[in-house]
Amino acid sequence: xxxxxxxxxxxxxxxxxxxxxxxxxxxxxxxxxxxxxxxxxxxxxxxxxxxxxxxxxxxxxxxxxxxxxxxxxxxxxxxxxxxxxxxxxxxxxxxxxxxxxxxxxxxxxxxxxxxxxxxxxxxxxxxxxxxxxxxxxxxxxxxxxxxxxxxxxxxxxxxxxxxxxxxxxxxxxxxxxxxxxxxxxxxxxxxxxxxxxxxxxxxxxxxxxxxxxxxxxxxxxxxxxx
Numbered sequence: 001x002x003x004x005x006x007x008x009x010x011x012x013x014x015x016x017x018x019x020x021x022x023x024x025x026x027x028x029x030x031x032x033x034x035x036x037x038x039x040x041x042x043x044x045x046x047x048x049x050x051x052x053x054x055x056x057x058x059x060x061x062x063x064x065x066x067x068x069x070x071x072x073x074x075x076x077x078x079x080x081x082x083x084x085x086x087x088x089x090x091x092x093x094x095x096x097x098x099x100x101x102x103x104x105x106x107x108x109x110x111x112x113x114x115x116x117x118x119x120x121x122x123x124x125x126x127x128x129x130x131x132x133x134x135x136x137x138x139x140x141x142x143x144x145x146x147x148x149x150x151x152x153x154x155x156x157x158x159x160x161x162x163x164x165x166x167x168x169x170x171x172x173x174x175x176x177x178x179x180x181x182x183x184x185x186x187x188x189x190x191x192x193x194x195x196x197x198x199x200x201x202x203x204x205x206x207x208x209x210x211x212x213x214x215x216x217x218x219x220x221x222x223x224x225x226x
Contacts, residue, residue, distance in 0.1 A: 001025045001116055004045045006036035006062060007078070008054055016049075019105050025112075033057025037065060045073060046116045049108075050095075052079040052086070060093040067094030074115035078103070091180065128163035131223050133202065133210055135163055149201050154179070158194050159202070162211070162221040171218040195219060 007013040013029045020027040030036035034056035052059035076097040077090040128135040134143045142149040203209045
């Protein structure tokens with residue numbers, strides 16, 4: 001696995017690099033945003049880990065550059081900015097995960113591996129499908145039958161997660177963590193709101209309903225007879 005860490009704290013960067021090397025993960029380090037950008041332009045990485053407060057380009061700017069250039073490359077924000085609004089800013093910039101400092105190394109390692117596995121699954125599965133619903137990942141196109149379904153980015157991400165776990169029940173906590181990247185319990189109804197958005201676009205005009213609520217457990221996408 002090839003990982004880039006853009007972090008201006010040399011001691012922290014060396015600590016992470018040593019731990020990753022012990023797991024046979026090659027970690028390259030950049031100490032400011034501009035150097036990180038130059039390295040990214042020259043090499044391909046499986047995962048990019050970014051601090052936010054960096055000299056030159058900050059982490060949010062660099063994240064935006066990564067996602068504009070290589071949308072499939074997963075990005076984790078690793079920063080002392082741990083307030084909810086900071087996390088929202090990170091995800092709005094395109095981040096796939098967000099870990100606040102101070103952190104446990106094993107959690108960083110597991111999350112990095114999970115991001116790499118997820119990116120690998122995406123690269124192998126260019127098309128996700130259930131019944132007559134088809135999602136083309138490369139072209140960011142969703143069709144039901146012969147109709148193209150127009151989705152926002154968050155709706156697309158939610159539907160993608162459901163399709164990657166089709167016929168499985170995913171909890172609200174699972175969705176919060178994997179789609180919104182929020183790693184704490186919350187009473188927000190944002191998931192219910194977006195599930196309803198998807199239902200109106202995916203199911204409303206079709207006899208066969210695909211998105212189902214499993215009371216007390218979460219949601220699933222499956223054919224109604226299963």
